[in-house]
Amino acid sequence: MSNNMAKIADARKTVEQLKLEVNIERMMVSKAAADLMAYCETHAKDDPLVTPVPSSENPFREKKLFCEIL
Amino acid sequence: MAAEKAEMDALKKECDGLRAQIEAARKAVNDGSMSASAGGVEAVGRVQLKLRKNLKGHLAKIYAMHWSADSRQMVSASQDGKLLIWDTFTGNKLTAVPLKSAWVMSVAFAPSGNLVASGGLDNICTVYNIKAASPKTLRELDAHTGYLSCSRFLSDSEIITASGDTTCCLWDLETGKQKVVFTNHIGDCMSLALSPDENSFISGACDSLAKLWDIRSGTCKQTFSGHTSDINAIAFFPSGNAIITGSDDCSCKMYDLRADQEVIGYQDTSLNAGVTSVALSNSGRLIFAGYDDFNCHIWDSLKGEKVGVLSGHDNRVSCTGVPADGMGVCTGSWDSFLKLWN
Numbered sequence: 001m002s003n004n005m006a007k008i009a010d011a012r013k014t015v016e017q018l019k020l021e022v023n024i025e026r027m028m029v030s031k032a033a034a035d036l037m038a039y040c041e042t043h044a045k046d047d048p049l050v051t052p053v054p055s056s057e058n059p060f061r062e063k064k065l066f067c068e069i070l
Numbered sequence: 071m072a073a074e075k076a077e078m079d080a081l082k083k084e085c086d087g088l089r090a091q092i093e094a095a096r097k098a099v100n101d102g103s104m105s106a107s108a109g110g111v112e113a114v115g116r117v118q119l120k121l122r123k124n125l126k127g128h129l130a131k132i133y134a135m136h137w138s139a140d141s142r143q144m145v146s147a148s149q150d151g152k153l154l155i156w157d158t159f160t161g162n163k164l165t166a167v168p169l170k171s172a173w174v175m176s177v178a179f180a181p182s183g184n185l186v187a188s189g190g191l192d193n194i195c196t197v198y199n200i201k202a203a204s205p206k207t208l209r210e211l212d213a214h215t216g217y218l219s220c221s222r223f224l225s226d227s228e229i230i231t232a233s234g235d236t237t238c239c240l241w242d243l244e245t246g247k248q249k250v251v252f253t254n255h256i257g258d259c260m261s262l263a264l265s266p267d268e269n270s271f272i273s274g275a276c277d278s279l280a281k282l283w284d285i286r287s288g289t290c291k292q293t294f295s296g297h298t299s300d301i302n303a304i305a306f307f308p309s310g311n312a313i314i315t316g317s318d319d320c321s322c323k324m325y326d327l328r329a330d331q332e333v334i335g336y337q338d339t340s341l342n343a344g345v346t347s348v349a350l351s352n353s354g355r356l357i358f359a360g361y362d363d364f365n366c367h368i369w370d371s372l373k374g375e376k377v378g379v380l381s382g383h384d385n386r387v388s389c390t391g392v393p394a395d396g397m398g399v400c401t402g403s404w405d406s407f408l409k410l411w412n
Contacts, residue, residue, distance in 0.1 A: 021292060
């Protein structure tokens with residue numbers, strides 16, 4: 001019996017949650033996509049993986065040590 | 071008995087009706103795909119990153135890693151029972167934190183750099199002060215009834231955790247108590263990510279759904295479906311308006327929060343391995359996705375095309391991360407090594 005009550009309680013919660021989610025404002029996909037594209041474009045020059053920085057500014061490069069054997 | 075069945079049927083009908091309404095509303099704004107819109111965008115070309123460092127030190131599978139906010143230190147967790155904190159510029163290990171439980175699945179660095187957190191099959195999120203003379207346990211957050219899959223610090227006094235018990239939780243580190251419990255997933259929560267403005271977070275779970283939550287109110291604001299298997303990894307697009315998910319169904323997806331739907335999928339017939347981890351480059355243009363096929367594949371987020379691959383690991387890539395300054399990408403693997411690329 002209590003198993004059914006639990007299932008009903010779950011179903012009620014699901015309905016409440018769906019009611020929350022149904023009424024949001026939705027943007028047109030084309031506008032949303034345009035915004036994402038614009039963001040990528042604006043920040044491309046500051047993205048070191050898209051626009052590589054010179055080797056001297058790369059913190060992960062192997063630093064070459066120059067040794068001479070005398 | 072009959073009354074209960076009648077009520078269940080009515081509720082089910084109401085659910086179905088609401089779901090249909092949501093789908094209709096999504097369809098109504100679906101006036102064109104991302105890949106179509108991105109037709110005019112310049113291609114990024116082949117992305118060939120070089121291996122800069124191979125970090126050796128762990129003795130068993132690496133399950134998680136997280137960059138410090140300083141983009142220099144990084145913490146990794148392995149089932150050898152240790153957390154290692156690395157100076158990625160030199161490749162040196164700065165600190166080793168021995169764990170009470172070796173079955174670690176998650177690790178996080180606090181933005182201040184003072185604390186790290188880890189947890190796993192012990193169901194506990196343990197927070198360590200790594201600035202003390204030797205790492206000291208600050209708190210043991212013990213209330214989840216399932217494994218700890220992911221954690222992220224909001225500050226030195228608040229942390230959010232995701233658990234196999236299907237809930238996520240916001241904890242107060244001063245008291246060690248739960249502040250908010252986020253319940254709505256019907257499968258193990260596998261991953262979480264904080265929004266750039268830190269007012270919300272997203273979670274991915276084994277119910278194949280991604281959910282957006284309001285941190286303070288505890289409510290689930292939006293739910294994203296489409297994956298056909300567990301979501302293992304989740305990340306925010308840097309603008310905060312879209313999310314990327316990675317799944318056992320071998321695909322990644324981008325969902326736009328304002329359009330409330332999937333806008334592009336990243337899959338390839340040649341890729342038959344589950345996605346374990348995702349990370350984005352700073353502009354959001356590149357997605358680094360770790361797969362069970364031992365590689366980290368690089369996707370053009372706008373065009374939905376594979377543009378590169380990071381190969382070198384001898385086992386599953388379990389974790390991936392890009393530091394805040396975007397200078398490189400770190401991959402961690404079951405082969406016990408971490409690799410830095412740029």
